[in-house]
Amino acid sequence: MPFLPTPAAAEASLWAIILFPLAGALINGLFGRRIGKGNATLVAIGAMVGSLVIAAIAFYWVLTTRNLRFQGTPWIAVTGADGQSLVHVAWGLLLDRLSGTLLLVITGVGTLIHVYSASYMSHEDDAGYARFFTYLNLFVAAMLTLVLGDSLLLTFVGWEGVGLCSYLLIGFWYTDEQKAFAGRKAFVTNRVGDFGFLLGVFALLALFGTTSYAELANLARVITPEATIASGLFAGWTWQGAITFAMLCLFVGAAGKSAQLPLYIWLPDAMAGPTPVSALIHAATMVTAGVYLVARNSMLFTLAPAAMATVTIVGAATALFAAVIAFTQNDIKKVLAYSTVSQLGFMFIGVGCGAWWAGVLHLVIHAFFKGCLFLGAGSVMHGMGDETDIRKMGGLAGKMPHTHWTFLVATISATGILPLAGFWSKDAILGYSLFSSNPAWHLVGPIAYGIGSLAALGTAFYMTRLYWLTFQGKPRTHAAEHAHESSFAMTVPLMVLAVLAAVGLLLGLPGSSPVSELFAHYVEPVFAPGTERLYAVGHFHAGAHPAWPYFAAWFIAVGGTVIGLLMYGRGWLKLPAALAGALPRTYRLMVDKFRVDELYEAAIIGPLKSLARGLWRVVDVFLIDGLMVNGVARLVGFFGSVGRLAQDGDIQRYAGFMALAAAAILATVLGVGGL
């Protein structure tokens, strides 16, 4: 197209995609409180639109011609005296079809959520409003760095950057102690993951001497997994073992960021932040970074079957565990939060079993429907005076028609009922997982399929419950009776996302027609080398998959929905209370989210605090200061006080000492001389 800049020009302006929101954050951060809400909005949304336009142009070139790479200037580079340079990181960016996909999701959904926020946050004072958009723009800049960075370390810059923005936004209303605490909890839990990320980076540096994705993939291509490493730290290990170690470390990071077992605990609490934040950061973009990390390193993961098996099984376990917790939650955002944890688990089953495209597609579609659900929840809260308890809602369908139909579309998409988008991506994941045969653990795929199907049943149930209690039935409170629809700035983004959540199905149709598995073909260049290896080692087998898993999945989704409808809509209305009454302890345990937070408090945080207090009392105060430092001082003081007795001015004693001394000298001289 003649009016577009050339690929080279797009390549040169890749950084502008990141710098636009960064500049927006700087302007609003420094001057936002003085320029008024209107101008602050203009700056923030303008920055997003600028970023989106450049991103779209760059994406066009990736789609039609080639990958874009920006060779940056060095950032951290240290060369030893022998000329070896292991730590050598540049500000380079890489836009291929994988990062391009996420780029569009981030800038696209990001822009919609900025528009939504302009209305949602309008009750804040000028300073708070500007602060919100500063953080939100900063988040987008960090998230884009995470995705566009051409090396693990640059991804890590974005990785911790989004963690920081998440911390700041969860604790946005910081005068509430609980919210401030939730922010810190998120940051610290993520730091535990980042600890793993860093160790993975160190291991890869020791193996390959680089963190650049392109170089890593290039080196991984020529490795024989069974060969023994001859030199360096991992001498004596097999390549497979060493890479498995590195990938497991990286996965610890991914599990922290993407809220997987056992590090998921921060995400439900993160709902303390404003709802647009929950939609953008804690559903659509940041929490999927772990999935991106695994997909981005697909070449390395294929060399480490045990690591892939771990990813699969952790994903499956998380999917089911979080879905079960979601059954009994009554806070609209908490239900959606556990749903997010569960859906992220599905994505990890996908990337873990080698169906990278399906995992990433689910990431994209989840961004649409979960973004829509969270924004819808925000709209509901707006209309209900910040009420979040679904037991106090009901019958909102008539009061908030736009919010209602978008929420319904997104619910069906999330549930995975044909023909909406969630069905295709989720069931592609489960289908691939069933027919995979991981060499490290042949059954992990089928096991994940079984657990995942149960989780899908659960998804259908809790989504139906959530939808019905919120929108259908009779209003159960005064606030629900007088709820009002939100402004267009809030409902239009909802509609866009709902439409995307519906038409996203076009990306994942199964079969072998020209329009089927469009997304799979589109991202194939990124994943082809890894997929080839999976076929070579017997992880996948050539040939068409039978269609029955798709039917099974459809029945599961419908079944879960029907159970939900019966229990909360009509028929078995007394069943939920009866169940809770029959199994009071189980019910309590589920409502308390299996008391995992309490377990961590008792097993890790409490002991650590006691240890710190004990060490301080015993080592610092008693041993070092008490016994050693002040002890020596006292000892010196004691000798001083003894010695002082000899010099206290008592003439008689002086005379006595002189006499004694004279006698002693005399005795010595005479005695010795006499002998």
Add this chain to the structure above:
Amino acid sequence: MNLLTVVTFVPLAGALFAVLLPRDEPGQHRALALAVSLITLGLSLFLWFGFDAAAGAAEFQFEEQRAWMPSLGIGYHVGLDGVALLLVMLTTLLVPVVVLSTWKAVEDRVKEFMIAILVLETAMIGTFAALDLVLFYVFWELMLIPMYLLIGIWGSQNRLYATVKFFVYTFAASVLMLLAILFVSFNDGGTFDYVQARAALNVTTAQGRWLFLAFALAFAVKVPMFPLHTWLPDAHTEAPTAGSVILAGVLLKMGTFGFFRYAMPLFPEAALYFRPHLATLATVGIVYGALMCFVQTDMKRLVAYSSVSHLGFVMLGLMAISAEGLTGSVYQMLNHGVSTGGLFLLVGMLYERRHTRLLSEYGGVAKQMPWLATAFVVVTLSSIGLPGTNGFVGEFLILSGTFLSRLPNGQVLTVVASTGVILGAVYMLVLVEKVFYGPIRKEENRHLPDLSLREGLVIAPVIVFIVVMGLMPAPFLAPAKPAVDRLVQRFQQAEARLGLPSRVGTVPTAVAARPPLPPGGAY
């Protein structure tokens, strides 16, 4: 005249001039101290731009050598390598900031206060510049006196205990170093000149080890390394803001600089012998210091213990003896000066408003002081090593440098030390939370003024350096390279002499050759 000598003694000349000014006009003394420290900063910029960091350039630049007490082999010999240059720049940058920060905080005996600060600046620069062991020792001990006065006269309630503890702790260890210096001169042909001594020193293995220990003890107290750290929390807590900033910013670096410049290159064989123990102590210090922060109720004490943790990282990187680890350590010395210096400045500003350091007295003040809160959060992020700030570059280099080093158990130590990164986030964010977040509980906190223009000027350079050093570390890494390379080579020579297997430097990677990338950006 030699530029380095000028930079060293301009503050002292300023202090002498201040003696002549009347004591009852404090404004003059403040202005004079600020002007002198700014002149020193300006002059030191010529050092910065004049330094040649090329591999073939002289090891010590801006050298000056004069006879002082020739009969005893003592000379006036000064010069800078890249590491000393960076630390001199840190010093000349921090002192004007500190002077500006005391504008209102110090009302009492301003004349003496400013004189003490200027004398201290000369002593600090001199310590980094000295290339004669006696000259080094003179400057080293000269630092003690003004610092002793700063804490003892302008400190808070428990200052006498803190000063005596500070003085005795550091002085006792330094005396052993003096004995070691004398012993060195008996065994290197009778000279105290560092460069000659380093080349000519001839001692037995056992003697070398004792000498190393004597030097190491003096430096380890200054760092401070666990378990010699207990003077630091007291000294920091009782010192006035200016004292804390200089103590954290520069004085602690004297210890790590001492290891880098004296203890390690003078006695490489002994350093290799003790290295695993020192690395272990450093790692213990990282975790121990962080744990201590959990239980502190006093802001300054908390920051002081965080220094123990941060300096543990520096020591670990030094003991890794790999290019990445050593470079990271040098970088982290600067980082710690900037960010912990910044933390003490900010805590000082809070103290000036509320006259308490107790965490429980604060809470929710971000609303009243948004700019101060923002500055505090930025400095906190630097302290916990968030990528994009200077702290990350240092921590990453140290940890990767230790992991990739040949230090025995280096990988285990890296894993343990990395938990310090998690713990650091915990205690620093708790600090931020307790001071700035939550509801306002104390009536006094309702009407606190935000940063004044002067305070903004004080903290602005800190913020600028946090960001610049985080995004563009290259100009600050470059001067360190020749010195780091020389130290690594020195250890390699020592190993060759002893016939030991190579335990220094960076490990080779597992892949031997790197195939070229496919063209066209394909991936």
